[in-house]
Amino acid sequence: MYEGVNASDGIGIGIASVAVEPDLSYTPHAPEDAEQEKARYQAALDAFCEKTKTQAERMKVTVGEKESEIMSGHITMATDPFMVSEINDRIEKHECSEQALDEVCDMFYSMFDASDEIIIRERCADVQDLRSGIKAKLLGKEVIDLSTLPVNTIVVVSDLTPSMTATIDKENVAGIVTETGGRTSHSAIIARALEIPAVLSVPDACKVINNGDTVVVNGTKGTVHTNPSKAELSAYQAAAEAAAEAKAALEAYRGKPTCTADGIDKLLVANIGNPDDATGAAEHDAEGVGLFRSEFLFMDAKELPSEDDQFAAYQKVALRMKDKPVIIRTLDVGGDKEIPYLNLQKEDNPFMGFRAVRYCLNNPEQYKVQLRALLRASAFGDVKIMLPLVTCLDEVREAKALVEECKGELRREGVQFNEDIEVGTMIETPAASLIADDLAKECSFFSIGTNDLIGYTMCADRGNDRVRYLYSVYNPAVLRSIQRIVTCGNDAGIMVGMCGEAAADPLLIPMLISFGLGEFSVSAPSILRTRKIISQWTKDEADQLAWDVMQLKTAEEVQEALTKAAK
Amino acid sequence: MVSKTVTLTNPQGLHMRPAGTFASAMGKFASNVTIVTGGKDVNGKSPMALMAAGIGCGTEIEIKCDGADEQEALDSAVQLVESGIGE
Numbered sequence: 001m002y003e004g005v006n007a008s009d010g011i012g013i014g015i016a017s018v019a020v021e022p023d024l025s026y027t028p029h030a031p032e033d034a035e036q037e038k039a040r041y042q043a044a045l046d047a048f049c050e051k052t053k054t055q056a057e058r059m060k061v062t063v064g065e066k067e068s069e070i071m072s073g074h075i076t077m078a079t080d081p082f083m084v085s086e087i088n089d090r091i092e093k094h095e096c097s098e099q100a101l102d103e104v105c106d107m108f109y110s111m112f113d114a115s116d117e118i119i120i121r122e123r124c125a126d127v128q129d130l131r132s133g134i135k136a137k138l139l140g141k142e143v144i145d146l147s148t149l150p151v152n153t154i155v156v157v158s159d160l161t162p163s164m165t166a167t168i169d170k171e172n173v174a175g176i177v178t179e180t181g182g183r184t185s186h187s188a189i190i191a192r193a194l195e196i197p198a199v200l201s202v203p204d205a206c207k208v209i210n211n212g213d214t215v216v217v218n219g220t221k222g223t224v225h226t227n228p229s230k231a232e233l234s235a236y237q238a239a240a241e242a243a244a245e246a247k248a249a250l251e252a253y254r255g256k257p258t259c260t261a262d263g264i265d266k267l268l269v270a271n272i273g274n275p276d277d278a279t280g281a282a283e284h285d286a287e288g289v290g291l292f293r294s295e296f297l298f299m300d301a302k303e304l305p306s307e308d309d310q311f312a313a314y315q316k317v318a319l320r321m322k323d324k325p326v327i328i329r330t331l332d333v334g335g336d337k338e339i340p341y342l343n344l345q346k347e348d349n350p351f352m353g354f355r356a357v358r359y360c361l362n363n364p365e366q367y368k369v370q371l372r373a374l375l376r377a378s379a380f381g382d383v384k385i386m387l388p389l390v391t392c393l394d395e396v397r398e399a400k401a402l403v404e405e406c407k408g409e410l411r412r413e414g415v416q417f418n419e420d421i422e423v424g425t426m427i428e429t430p431a432a433s434l435i436a437d438d439l440a441k442e443c444s445f446f447s448i449g450t451n452d453l454i455g456y457t458m459c460a461d462r463g464n465d466r467v468r469y470l471y472s473v474y475n476p477a478v479l480r481s482i483q484r485i486v487t488c489g490n491d492a493g494i495m496v497g498m499c500g501e502a503a504a505d506p507l508l509i510p511m512l513i514s515f516g517l518g519e520f521s522v523s524a525p526s527i528l529r530t531r532k533i534i535s536q537w538t539k540d541e542a543d544q545l546a547w548d549v550m551q552l553k554t555a556e557e558v559q560e561a562l563t564k565a566a567k
Numbered sequence: 568m569v570s571k572t573v574t575l576t577n578p579q580g581l582h583m584r585p586a587g588t589f590a591s592a593m594g595k596f597a598s599n600v601t602i603v604t605g606g607k608d609v610n611g612k613s614p615m616a617l618m619a620a621g622i623g624c625g626t627e628i629e630i631k632c633d634g635a636d637e638q639e640a641l642d643s644a645v646q647l648v649e650s651g652i653g654e
Contacts, residue, residue, distance in 0.1 A: 069584070076587040081594065082613030111619035119582045120621050300579055302623040309578050309624070 004202035005181070006222030007188035011240040012175025012197035013233070014152035016213040016226070018206050021158060022141040024132055030094040038088055041097040044137035045084075049075050052133070055163060066276075067190055070162040074130045077123075083108070097138050105131040129161040149173060154215040156205050160187035170194050175217030177224050179205045191219075199224050250528040254285050258520075258531045260513055262538040267519040268531055269325065271499055275316040281524045285531075288324035290447065290521020291386070291499035292317055294370070295332055295339075303341050304366065310373035318381025325382045327447065327499075327521075329426065330370055330399075332356045332388040351455075356389035361398050371406045378418035385423045386447060391431040396442050399423065426499070428452035433481045440492035447521065448485055450500025454478050473502045474558040479511065479550065486515040497521055507562040509533045514546035536567045569641045570631040573648045580624050585652035586617040592647055598634025600644060611644065 031037035056071035077083070083104055090100035105127050112123045136143045146155060147167040154175040157164065165187065176198040181187045191198035197219030202208075209215060209226055216225040216236045228236065258268040269290035270281035281289060297305045297313055317326050333339055334355025347353035360367040377383050387399050400423055410417050422444035427433055429452070440446065450473055455461060457478050460470035472478070482498075489496035497519030502508050504522035506529070512520070513534065522530050545565050552558050577585050593600040593612045600611030602620070609620045611630065622628060630648070632640040647653075 073583045073587070076583070076591075076614050080590070080613050080615040082610050082616045108615055108619065115619070115621040117580060117582075117621055117623065119579055120618055123583065123618060297578065301625070302580070303625045305578060305624070306576070309576065313578070 002199075002202045002205070002208065002224040002226070004177070004199040004205075004222050004224065005188075006219055007181070007200045008176070008191035008194075008196060008198035008219045010195070010197035010219050011236060011243060012154060012217040012219065013236055013240055014154040014174035014215060015150075016156050016177075016209050016211060016215045017149055017153045018156045018209060018211050019144040019146070019164075020206070021132070022136060022143060024135045024139060024141065026096070026098045026135075026139060028099040029096050031091065031096050034092050034094070037091045037097055041087060041091065041100070041138070044097065044134055045078060047137045048078060048130070048134045052078075052163065055167060058167075059165075067165075070126070074126060074133070074163070077126060078130050078134060098135055101131060101134055101138070126162065129163050132161075133163055146173065154217055156209045156215075158206055160190075162190070165190040165194075168194065168196070170196065175199075175215065175219070177202055177205050177209065177215070177217060179203065250532060253528045253531045253535070256531065256535075258287065258534055260534055260537055260539060260542075262540070264513075264539055266513075266517075266534055267325070267495075267497070268527060268534070269327075269497075269519060269521045270524045270527060271521050272317070272524075275313050275320070277524070278317045278320040281527075282320060284524040284527045286324075286524060286527050288321055288382075289317060289326040289328075290497055290519060292326060292328045293332065294328055294330060295337060298331060298333065298339050298342075299337070301341075304369070307369045307373045307376075310370055311376045314374055314377035314383065315380050318377050318383050321381060323382055325384060327384045327386050327424070327445075327497075328374055328377075329386045329388050330357070330367070330374070331360055333359055351461075357387045357395050357399065358389065361395060361402075364402055367399075368402055368406055371403055372410065375403070375406055375410055375417040375421060376415060378421045379416040383418070383421065384445065385421060386445075387423070387425045388449075389428060389452070390425040390439065391429050393435065393438055393442065396423075396425060396439060400442070424494075427485050428500075429456050430481065433457075433485050436485045436488035437491070440488050440494055443494060445495040445497065446485060446489045447519070448482060448496070448498040448500060448517075450478075450482070450498060450502040453481060453500065457481055472555040472559070473505065473508060474555040474562070476550075476553060476555070476558065479558065482512075483515045483550070486512075486517050490516045490518075495519055504530050506533050507559065507566055510537045510542040510545050510565065511549060511562070513537050513539060514542035533567070568631060568633040569637050570629055571641060571645050572627055572629045573645055575622055575624060575626050575628060575648060576651050577654050578624050580626075581617050581620070581622040581652075583614070583618060585654055586614040588653045589644075589647060590614040590617060593640065593644060596632070596634070596636050596640035596643070598632045598637045598640045600640055601631040601633070603629040603631060 052071055052074050056068045060068040086104045087100045109124050109127045112120055115121050144164050145167050147169050149172045151172045152174045153172055155173055156177045159180045160178050173196055176191055178200045181200040197217045199217050199222050202224055213226045258266045267287055269288040270286035271291040272281055272289055273293050274296045335351050374385050424443045424445035426449045427446050428449035454471055454473055458470045460467040462468055462471040486496045495518045499521035503520040504526040549558055549561050590612050602609045602611045604620055604622050610616045630644045
């Protein structure tokens with residue numbers, strides 16, 4: 001059994017095909033005729049571009065448009081006039097094409113590698129990929145082609161390059177194992193898009209796994225099991241089949257309304273981190289966006305994003321979700337989220353410090369830029385504003401006053417926006433929970449952020465091994481808090497949702513139904529499963545379970561009771 | 568030679584797609600196109616050089632065009648940058 005990074009979910013079983021990179025070594029030499037050598041390079045470049053173009057077109061169909069842009073990008077890079085002229089210059093100075101290519105690629109590699117921006121540094125992998133693609137053409141070798149593998153192949157490679165993934169035949173590749181790459185690498189993104197189980201960064205995978213080995217890739221756990229015993233293999237097969245069946249069965253819930261077994265409607269929406277995620281949310285059948293974390297806009301930038309930049313991002317999500325609700329959380333900075341250009345002071349206790357709505361209200365002019373952008377986007381869809389980390393009523397009042405100020409400005413400027421835009425709060429502190437009745441009178445909605453609510457209620461950091469045992473949503477203190485928040489919201493007639501991870505917890509869902517939670521905001525891949533679980537419970541059944549569970553005294557007892565009751 | 572200073576507004580800076588779009592638009596002009604950023608001259612017709620320059624959102628850049636169709640090239644470049652280079 002080998003361990004690696006769990007990059008793409010599922011269990012894949014098959015026969016290993018260890019793809020060995022072609023030998024691209026050469027002996028540098030001075031060509032006799034520079035013009036002829038330049039023509040040789042041009043021919044190799046043309047052949048490379050032709051092949052890459054075909055791959056990009058194929059990939060557009062098999063993987064997706066966005067992923068295929070990685071391939072078209074390779075053509076842009078390889079035919080770059082600066083790159084071509086640098087190579088030609090070196091050939092004229094008596095270098096062979098291979099050497100000229102290597103030197104110029106090295107130059108670009110180090111330029112990209114030195115960048116402060118991740119998005120630029122990531123181009124290093126593309127430089128390496130196009131270098132070996134063109135060099136293979138020059139040397140008359142073939143780079144690894146994954147298009148003609150037999151069915152049930154487990155591909156084992158040192159690194160899965162974008163050009164290799166372009167050739168993958170989804171029908172034949174049952175799993176992927178690599179020696180490098182993390183959860184955010186190209187390989188991982190593409191494996192997930194293709195829904196092929198993948199485990200990355202398995203040390204020496206190409207050496208320890210042999211061609212023809214039977215391999216089980218568990219992309220959910222991040223393990224690779226070679227040549228399992230008969231008994232082990234049939235256990236894996238049963239698990240893989242069960243997982244595949246369960247996944248296929250969930251498709252029955254696509255396009256269906258979200259409601260309990262006795263017909264109480266619930267809203268099932270998605271948590272997203274950037275405008276592109278809205279597409280994934282829609283594809284997974286989300287009924288809106290319950291939490292759009294606006295931080296990405298600020299964290300990806302070198303300075304404060306302008307009103308227009310922010311507006312463009314919010315508008316994109318609003319348009320993508322059409323008339324479905326889109327709840328956008330205003331800047332949640334501080335704590336573990338650092339944004340260098342804001343120059344926040346180091347604090348001894350950042351989680352209890354100057355963060356989220358506290359920071360924003362202290363910088364009203366800056367906050368108004370975001371509020372104006374949100375208001376402008378509200379003309380294009382059902383955009384709602386959500387305040388993070390509220391602990392007292394004043395914060396809600398102050399934020400709402402700023403929203404009104406922005407409305408006035410926009411009105412005077414003749415800019416359209418939704419006059420009745422809803423302003424709600426996240427309830428993620430014990431303080432907010434305790435004054436939920438008062439907050440409910442001044443807010444249009446609540447969304448319970450369970451991750452912070454558990455942390456602050458239990459006073460336990462889930463990242464700290466020694467206190468993590470306390471960090472549990474099943475703790476009676478946390479459950480009582482959630483119940484109180486939902487009750488206060490419902491009593492005041494406002495919508496109460498949950499956007500923390502607990503909203504998708506199969507064990508907790510009946511409790512949330514019983515408490516009267518109206519909206520479940522979960523990660524896009526959890527949508528169908530959450531809809532299924534909601535549909536399995538009637539309010540009466542959920543109430544009976546909740547009544548029993550709320551008598552229990554410890555998290556262990558609660559978890560045990562909920563596990564027993566799970567359907 | 569003509570030149571103008573503009574501010575890049577693309578949220579993720581001049582990465583692959585906008586760099587490619589900008590360079591290929593400039594490639595249609597006979598004039599040389601140079602971007603001056605952080606005191607360095609960058610070839611405006613090379614997406615690789617533009618990317619490597621790591622021009623972030625909000626950076627002021629000077630666009631210099633030199634050649635037969637310099638004014639036309641400059642107008643086109645400025646318009647492109649101001650409109651967010653297709654993003």
